[in-house]
Amino acid sequence: MSERRTYYLTTPIYYVNDVPHVGHAYTTIAADALARSRKLRGHDVFLLTGTDEHGQNIERIARERGIPEQQHCDEIAAVFRRLWDRLGIGYDRFIRTTEDVHKRGVLKLWDRLVGARTPDGREAIYRGKYAGWYCPRCEAFKDEDELRQPGNVCPDHERPCEWTEEENFFFRLSAYEEWLKAQIESGRLRIDPEGRRNEVLGVIRQGLKDFSVSRARVKWGIPVPQQPDHVLYVWVDALSNYVTALGFADDAPEYRKFWEGADERLHMLGKDIIRFHCLYWPAILHAAGVPVPTREFAQGWMTKDGKKLSKTTGNVIVTDTLIDRLGVDAVRYFLLREGSYGQDWDFTDKAFVGRYNSDLANDLGNLVSRALTMVGRYCEGRVPTKPGLVAAVEMRFEEDLQLPGTVKHRTGVVLDSYEALDFSGALSEIWSWIAQLNQSIVNVTPWELAKDPARRQELEAFLYRLLEAVRIAAVLVSPVMPGATLRILRMLGQQGAPPNPSDLAWGVLEPGTALGAIEPLFPRVETKTEAEAKEKSPVSDTPVPTPAPPAAAPAGGEKIDIADFAKLELRAARILEAEKVPGSKRLIKLQVDLGDERRQVVAGIAESYEPEAIVGRNVVIVANLKPAKLMGVESNGMVLAASRDGKAVLCTFAADVPPGTKVK
Ligand SMILES: [Zn+2]
Numbered sequence: 167m168s169e170r171r172t173y174y175l176t177t178p179i180y181y182v183n184d185v186p187h188v189g190h191a192y193t194t195i196a197a198d199a200l201a202r203s204r205k206l207r208g209h210d211v212f213l214l215t216g217t218d219e220h221g222q223n224i225e226r227i228a229r230e231r232g233i234p235e236q237q238h239c240d241e242i243a244a245v246f247r248r249l250w251d252r253l254g255i256g257y258d259r260f261i262r263t264t265e266d267v268h269k270r271g272v273l274k275l276w277d278r279l280v281g282a283r284t285p286d287g288r289e290a291i292y293r294g295k296y297a298g299w300y301c302p303r304c305e306a307f308k309d310e311d312e313l314r315q316p317g318n319v320c321p322d323h324e325r326p327c328e329w330t331e332e333e334n335f336f337f338r339l340s341a342y343e344e345w346l347k348a349q350i351e352s353g354r355l356r357i358d359p360e361g362r363r364n365e366v367l368g369v370i371r372q373g374l375k376d377f378s379v380s381r382a383r384v385k386w387g388i389p390v391p392q393q394p395d396h397v398l399y400v401w402v403d404a405l406s407n408y409v410t411a412l413g414f415a416d417d418a419p420e421y422r423k424f425w426e427g428a429d430e431r432l433h434m435l436g437k438d439i440i441r442f443h444c445l446y447w448p449a450i451l452h453a454a455g456v457p458v459p460t461r462e463f464a465q466g467w468m469t470k471d472g473k474k475l476s477k478t479t480g481n482v483i484v485t486d487t488l489i490d491r492l493g494v495d496a497v498r499y500f501l502l503r504e505g506s507y508g509q510d511w512d513f514t515d516k517a518f519v520g521r522y523n524s525d526l527a528n529d530l531g532n533l534v535s536r537a538l539t540m541v542g543r544y545c546e547g548r549v550p551t552k553p554g555l556v557a558a559v560e561m562r563f564e565e566d567l568q569l570p571g572t573v574k575h576r577t578g579v580v581l582d583s584y585e586a587l588d589f590s591g592a593l594s595e596i597w598s599w600i601a602q603l604n605q606s607i608v609n610v611t612p613w614e615l616a617k618d619p620a621r622r623q624e625l626e627a628f629l630y631r632l633l634e635a636v637r638i639a640a641v642l643v644s645p646v647m648p649g650a651t652l653r654i655l656r657m658l659g660q661q662g663a664p665p666n667p668s669d670l671a672w673g674v675l676e677p678g679t680a681l682g683a684i685e686p687l688f689p690r691v692e693t694k695t696e697a698e699a700k701e702k703s704p705v706s707d708t709p710v711p712t713p714a715p716p717a718a719a720p721a722g723g724e725k726i727d728i729a730d731f732a733k734l735e736l737r738a739a740r741i742l743e744a745e746k747v748p749g750s751k752r753l754i755k756l757q758v759d760l761g762d763e764r765r766q767v768v769a770g771i772a773e774s775y776e777p778e779a780i781v782g783r784n785v786v787i788v789a790n791l792k793p794a795k796l797m798g799v800e801s802n803g804m805v806l807a808a809s810r811d812g813k814a815v816l817c818t819f820a821a822d823v824p825p826g827t828k829v830k
Pocket residue numbers: 301302303304305320321322323
């Protein structure tokens with residue numbers, strides 16, 4: 167694979183004026199997935215996140231809360247860290263701009279700026295008079311044409327701006343137009359996606375204005391040494407976290423390695439802050455004689471149900487609630503799978519639950535459970551014999567199950583997609599493989615191979631390949647769902663260590679290794695519409711059907727009343743697990759999903775069906791039968807089947823039906 171590269175990756179630092187919202191989580195999960203995927207490539211990665219804690223807003227909020235600013239910052243920063251821990255974010259450093267090492271770093275950068283000359287030989291920093299419409303919430307002066315009239319209202323905050331005049335320090339951005347244009351056009355500073363790059367170049371074409379870098383009247387910040395009643399403004403204070411966190415103040419080894427010496431320095435951000443990150447920040451660094459970022463990637467907005475997220479209207483997505491509902495892995499998966507990173511996309515609860523059930527519970531969950539169940543049954547729960555790389559026997563499943571060479575190709579495609587921040591593309595590549603693997607089980611019918619001792623080699627070769635494919639797919643998913651990967655690896659009898667590049671090689675599983683216990687990965691959940699559908703059609707609402715014509719009644723059978731029939735509770739159920747009842751030829755023990763519950767049902771179908779062949783099938787269950795014991799195994803219900811020549815034929819559905827659906 168590619169050579170070892172040094173890779174520095176940052177999220178924006180988040181402002182502690184409020185607790186984290188889903189947009190923060192989205193960026194941070196993406197950054198974490200990218201960092202993990204680069205580690206999987208063998209790169210030397212450093213992931214930075216943190217909090218921006220200075221400014222007028224924090225002063226105001228702390229005053230309103232009646233507590234010191236630092237206490238407020240400590241509390242909110244802790245909320246961010248707790249959420250990142252919960253989401254499994256593996257950051258290397260959490261920087262806070264109230265840290266001493268940050269303040270010293272900012273002053274070092276400032277010191278360099280004060281002595282710096284622009285490309286045309288003027289002072290990069292000068293004193294000037296600033297006057298304009300100022301939004302205290304944005305902490306920014308607004309251009310007149312940005313404001314909503316009447317009342318000079320900030321469009322982002324729906325509050326009037328204040329006309330403000332003050333003398334402060336300026337950075338001479340206008341002198342860096344040509345330099346910035348050259349950086350961006352040459353790709354030395356790469357801006358993604360393309361649309362954002364064009365936007366930044368458009369801003370340069372309109373002419374860059376100098377910007378103010380200090381503020382009078384603000385106390386909560388880093389005082390300007392030349393004018394201690396001013397503090398350094400956010401562009402110098404906050405943006406510089408990207409270097410101060412690494413120890414810029416002390417020229418620390420980490421700073422030299424991951425900033426100065428890095429092959430890539432990537433900032434991930436929201437598209438609202440590209441101007442500051444793609445123009446102000448590189449110019450500041452360049453003026454100070456510090457290397458600039460190599461790439462900046464702006465993500466799009468999330469909406470919910472087609473509407474803008476907004477606290478005021480209550481259209482919000484609460485990350486903790488999503489986690490409580492379907493777990494961390496599902497949240498990380500959905501956010502990175504559903505939208506195309508860099509574009510705007512719409513969150514709906516229906517899609518969240520839908521993808522969980524189809525992608526995670528059905529596709530991935532079933533694959534893992536079927537593979538492990540078969541190895542448990544046919545190979546005493548141990549990894550079977552490794553087939554030779556050049557198969558001596560021509561095996562008919564060669565095309566179904568990817569050969570090692572193809573696996574290497576797929577791995578490359580997935581890692582390249584991650585590297586391009588195309589998370590959705592990476593996942594869809596993995597899922598097309600999962601679908602192929604599920605299909606290979608159906609095609610190869612290992613339960614048939616198992617009946618014929620002469621085909622033992624074929625069976626073991628198939629199962630070995632299947633397990634290896636499951637293992638590698640799990641490793642490829644690890645940047646997005648590190649928790650699920652570890653659970654799958656544990657079930658495969660592997661150590662619980664985070665995957666590394668050697669785990670992507672073919673043939674890691676050692677024959678004879680005992681598999682771990684099978685645990686349900688992603689239990690299926692009921693969707694809202696399924697629940698509603700059930701509520702709306704209780705038995706009592708059922709219109710009385712017209713009586714069946716006499717001929718339809720079985721010969722000699724006594725006719726029953728509709729009320730008798732209504733006593734039966736027939737429901738659709740999905741078979742989640744199936745295994746033979748030990749010591750019985752006929753009985754299979756099933757775990758079935760009834761929508762709102764999971765049940766164990768014993769069915770006399772073992773002479774007609776192999777257990778693994780019926781996993782995933784939708785069947786009909788008599789759900790209100792009294793529990794009974796068959797061969798000592800408890801059964802809570804009965805599976806409907808027809809009997810033909812002594813063989814059972816399961817009753818199934820002509821179309822897919824959600825588990826739990828009433829049958830009548
Ligand atoms: Zn504003």
